[in-house]
Amino acid sequence: MATTTTTMFSPPSAILSSTTTTTTPPSPCKSLLPFKQPLTNLTAAATIAAILTTAPLPSLAQESPSYQVYYGTAASAANYGGYGGNSNKKDSAEYVYDVPVGWKERLVSKVEKGTNGTDSEFYNPKKKTEKEYLTFLAGFRQLAPKDVILNNLALSDVDLQDLIANADSLSSEEVKDDKGQLYYVYEIDGVGTHSLISVTCAKNKLYAHFVNAPTPEWNRDKDMLRHVHESFKTVGSF
Numbered sequence: 001m002a003t004t005t006t007t008m009f010s011p012p013s014a015i016l017s018s019t020t021t022t023t024t025p026p027s028p029c030k031s032l033l034p035f036k037q038p039l040t041n042l043t044a045a046a047t048i049a050a051i052l053t054t055a056p057l058p059s060l061a062q063e064s065p066s067y068q069v070y071y072g073t074a075a076s077a078a079n080y081g082g083y084g085g086n087s088n089k090k091d092s093a094e095y096v097y098d099v100p101v102g103w104k105e106r107l108v109s110k111v112e113k114g115t116n117g118t119d120s121e122f123y124n125p126k127k128k129t130e131k132e133y134l135t136f137l138a139g140f141r142q143l144a145p146k147d148v149i150l151n152n153l154a155l156s157d158v159d160l161q162d163l164i165a166n167a168d169s170l171s172s173e174e175v176k177d178d179k180g181q182l183y184y185v186y187e188i189d190g191v192g193t194h195s196l197i198s199v200t201c202a203k204n205k206l207y208a209h210f211v212n213a214p215t216p217e218w219n220r221d222k223d224m225l226r227h228v229h230e231s232f233k234t235v236g237s238f
Contacts (some may be wrong), residue, residue, distance in 0.1 A: 065100050065101065065224050065227075066100070066101040067098035067099060067100055067101060067227070067228075067231070068098070068099050068101060069096055069097075069098060069099075070096065070097055070098070070099050070120065070122070071089040071090045071093035071095075071096055072089070072093060072094060072095045072096065072097075072119055072120050072134055073089050073092050073093060073094060073119075074094040074095065074119050074134075074136045074205060074207070075119070076113075076114075076138070093235050094202070094203060094205070094207075094234060094235050095134065095207055095209075095232065095233065095234045095235060096231070096232070096233055096235065097132065097134070097209060097228065097231045097232040097233070098227065098228050098231035099122045099132070099228070100124070100224060100228065102124075102125070103122045103123060103124055103125070103131075104122065104123055104125050105120070105121070105122050106121040106122070106123055106131075106133075108120065108121060115156070116135060116156035116157060117135040117136050117137050117156065118133060118134070118135050119134050119135065119136055120133060120134050121133035121134075124217070127213075127214065127217050129193075129212065129213070129214055129217075130212070130213040130214065130217040130221070130225075131211075131212055131213075132209070132210060132211045132212075132228055132229075133209075133210050134207060134208065134209045134210070134232070135153070135156075135157075135207075135208050135210070136205050136206060136207045136208070137152075137205065137206045138204065138205050139204060139205075140201050140204065140205060140206035141201065141204055142201055143182060143184060143199065143200070143201050143206070146172045146174070146184050146186075147172075149184055149199055149206075150164070150172070150184075150186060150197075153197075153199070153208055159212075160195075160210075162190075163188055163190040163193060163195055164188065164190075166190050166191045167188050167189065167190045168189045168190065168191070169187075169188070169189045170186070170187070170188050170189075171186070171187045172184060172185065172186045172187075173185050177233070179236075181200060181202070181234070182200065182201075183198050183199065183200045184197075184198070184199040184200070185197070185198055185199075186198075186199075192214055192215050193212060193213070193214055193215065193218075194212070194213055194214075194215060194218035194222075194225075195210065195211065195212045195213075196210070196211040196225065196226065196229040197209070197210050197211075198229060198230075198232050200234060202234040202236070203234075207232075207234060209229070209232035211225050211228050211229045213225055
């Protein structure tokens, strides 16, 4: 008797249902993920800006120095009646220059005034050789040649003699202010010392304004010292 083998086939729908992969549509929240990085960058930028705004700025330069105006009378030794003070000199002043706030006035004696013509002097109390001073000589109607003037100033100033003799460089020029008054301007770079000198004639007098500083102080304060140097003027020329 023949044996009959029966082969069973699953319906096509069952096969398809067992092999079909279901795809889930993307969640709306997940679509926002690509924007997280830009938001992070914006947050970082805002944080940096807040730090820069609230943090103290680094000091790139020292605070600008303050000055007070000194009024000099260029009084002769015979008429030199007092020491220090500046309140009553403005009306009789023959010259002016700026003095850095904090500098001290050195009192000039009658003997010194009569010997080398020193009329006023101020110095940095932290370094007394950093200073400015003015000398004057009577009987000058006009300026002689620049080299003659400088040599004549050195005759009564031993420190200036040494500075000139040992100078690494020495320059001079003629400068006129807006009133047409002529000034000789000298700059001397010596051994360990720097000097700026301004010389002019007015009222039959020769006025010489000196600004001296040791090299370390010059390198530190050169802008301030140049300001002091350039502030010198005779009354009537400013």
